[in-house]
Amino acid sequence: MVPKGASERAETSGYRKLELFFMSGTGNSYRNAKWIEAEAKELHLKTNINLVPATHPTSVSMERQTLYGFVMPTHAFTAPWPMIKFVLRLPRARGAHAFSIVGRGGSKAGNTYIPGLEGTACYLMALLLLLKGFSVRGVLAVDMPGNWVVAYPAPSPEKAAGIINRARAKTLAFFAKIMEGKRSFGGWIGLGFGFLLAPISIAYLIVGRFFLAKIFFANNDCNGCGLCARNCSYGGIRMRGLEKPRPYWTYNCENCMRCMAYCPEKAIEAGHSWAVILYFVSSTSVSVYLLNLLAPYTGEIVMNPWLALPLQYAYLLASMAAAYWLFSILLRVPLINSIFTHTTFTHVFRRYHEPETKARDLL
Ligand SMILES: Cc1cc2nc3c(=O)[nH]c(=O)nc-3n(C[C@H](O)[C@H](O)[C@H](O)COP(=O)(O)O)c2cc1C
Ligand code: SF4
Ligand code: SF4
Structure with missing residues (x-):
């Protein structure tokens, strides 16, 4: 069902198309991207969903009336290397609008949701997009079930379902803001920790x-x-x-x-x-x-x-x-x-x- 006024919102946002690029190990970021794709379709916005690393960055065409979205997991308190590499190789964006969504590893103890930590992931992405000539409209860190089972067991299916439901609402609220032409930047505490943990992120990448x-x-x-x-x-x-x-x-x-x-x-x-x-x-x-x-x-x-x-x-x-x-x-x-x-x-x-x-x- 198309929400009341949704198609008008897509028109007022001025976007003709949405290009989503996602990188995903265990499906969390894929799910985030699919939620946005479904919402964009409700808004009658033509949407393409592209997989990183299968998409060749130099084949991406940059258009002013296209909105570009980048969705990925956090790896070691920063953005994952394949996505960093992908964005660095994109053509110049010449002012096209972009946003980025970073999935964190969330968990749940009893009824309490425990957030993950995205560190520098969101703002590193924002910086790279800015350097490529995008106008960055927003960044979001969203808790999805933690998938790094090298370090901790995955949450139970019931807990994972609770975390995913919350994430869906948060992701769609963020996207709605971007579509309304508003900017949405949060995660400053995460960034602060990200600076402190930067040696770990750099050691991870190297x-x-x-x-x-x-x-x-x-x-x-x-x-x-x-x-x-x-x-x-x-x-x-x-x-x-x-x-x-x-x-x-x-x-x-x-x-x-x-x-x-x-x-x-x-x-x-x-x-x-x-x-x-x-x-x-x-x-x-x-x-x-x-x-x-x-x-x-x-x-x-x-x-x-x-x-x-x-x-x-x-x-x-x-x-x-x-x-x-x-x-x-x-x-x-x-x-x-x-x-x-x-x-x-x-x-x-x-x-x-x-x-x-x-x-x-x-x-
Ligand atoms: C190698 C590795 C490192 C991770 N580091 C972090 C981290 O620093 N902070 C965090 O909140 N989650 C971390 N996670 C958890 C994932 O970012 C999170 O579960 C994400 O939603 C997974 O998305 P995906 O299924 O699309 O890959 C890490 C996961 C992996 C595999
Ligand atoms: S963990 Fe490594 S080997 Fe396994 S699917 Fe991911 S990238 Fe490939
Ligand atoms: S680890 Fe062995 S059983 Fe599992 S997918 Fe790979 S080849 Fe198949």
């Missing part, structure tokens, strides 16, 4: 993403179906082994949690005990020790910070890749696999994906 990619593994329940690899939008998984193929996580993984959420065997784990070993193998102290060993042959030059830092970074990535390769071979021994499976929290944590969203909606 190394954390790669480290976390290398802690995923498939437990003994994996049947080698390859669905996880096919469902990944980033090429984050390669199936390895001819007789019994098993997933192998690459540095392309963006930690979106989709593979873990949709594996039919619930076979994907994030190895917590393995993470401790991997941390030690790749830690700075080991690379400093190795640099010290090199020093007698190369002279002091190797200790120069301009050389030592890139060397340490290269060591970190190479050592994690090598350790993970060895780990993947050892995991084929059922007993070793079982030991790592039973020493990770994810083995008992509940998985999560947005209840109405199928993996194919996200591809």
